[in-house]
Amino acid sequence: MYDFSFQFPDYIMLQATFLVDALKRELKARGITYADLATRIGMSEASIKRMFSHKNFTLQRLDEILQATGIDFRDIALGANDESRLISELTHEQEREIIGNTRLFVVAVSVLNQLTVEQILETYQLTEAEVVKHLVRLDRLGFLELLPNNRVKLLVSRTFRWIPNGPIQTHFREQAYGDFLASRFDHENEMLRLVNVMLSKQSIAALLERMKQVAREFSQRHQEDARLPFEERFSISFLLAARPWMPETFQTLLRPAPSPTASTRTVRRK
Numbered sequence: 382m383y384d385f386s387f388q389f390p391d392y393i394m395l396q397a398t399f400l401v402d403a404l405k406r407e408l409k410a411r412g413i414t415y416a417d418l419a420t421r422i423g424m425s426e427a428s429i430k431r432m433f434s435h436k437n438f439t440l441q442r443l444d445e446i447l448q449a450t451g452i453d454f455r456d457i458a459l460g461a462n463d464e465s466r467l468i469s470e471l472t473h474e475q476e477r478e479i480i481g482n483t484r485l486f487v488v489a490v491s492v493l494n495q496l497t498v499e500q501i502l503e504t505y506q507l508t509e510a511e512v513v514k515h516l517v518r519l520d521r522l523g524f525l526e527l528l529p530n531n532r533v534k535l536l537v538s539r540t541f542r543w544i545p546n547g548p549i550q551t552h553f554r555e556q557a558y559g560d561f562l563a564s565r566f567d568h569e570n571e572m573l574r575l576v577n578v579m580l581s582k583q584s585i586a587a588l589l590e591r592m593k594q595v596a597r598e599f600s601q602r603h604q605e606d607a608r609l610p611f612e613e614r615f616s617i618s619f620l621l622a623a624r625p626w627m628p629e630t631f632q633t634l635l636r637p638a639p640s641p642t643a644s645t646r647t648v649r650r651k
Contacts, residue, residue, distance in 0.1 A: 401436045403457040421449035467538035476548040488515040
């Protein structure tokens, strides 16, 4: 009996993901919503959303979408190729430089949030010369490309993240976490839930994977809402955390674990 099953290599699946992302960007650029697309190809809007969310397309379905929207396959192929060359992380040296200059950091985060130079100037006490100076530096770091008329093209991928335990995450852990949690979390658009449970390793793994999915959805909605007018978008920070933990007051009441020697003596007495 021969096994004829075949699994695409990881790099091919990655390119397919880039292709779907490029198609989504092209649809946005043309003002074609999921509802519009559903009408054009005779599917429900829910099915369209699910198809894009799972990135699960047949070649026939892709061809239907391209024909219904007038999109050239070469355009999304080029867009996918560009995405594959974008950076998903900075180096430690680059992060140290950015976090070491508050104004540079503000400009970098603003650009990640797709603010224009004008919107940065409206939001922060920075001069246009300062903003442009920092954009030039971010351009040299490979974080973005500064275009004519101070327009910006980000050179980071949709999976971009700060280095785990790197300079920027360390900065937030040491300085910003306390400030972030210094709230009653009872206002509009605020929520805090602390849940202490005992679970199996399998359940913990499943819930951690779900948390990763929620984080990806948060990032995806950021990308989708980027085309909305600036005044319709609001800053919100999202913190997901999970680890084995017990309040210190509980820990002080724990019984000491029996030593291996004590356990051996007990067994021998039996």
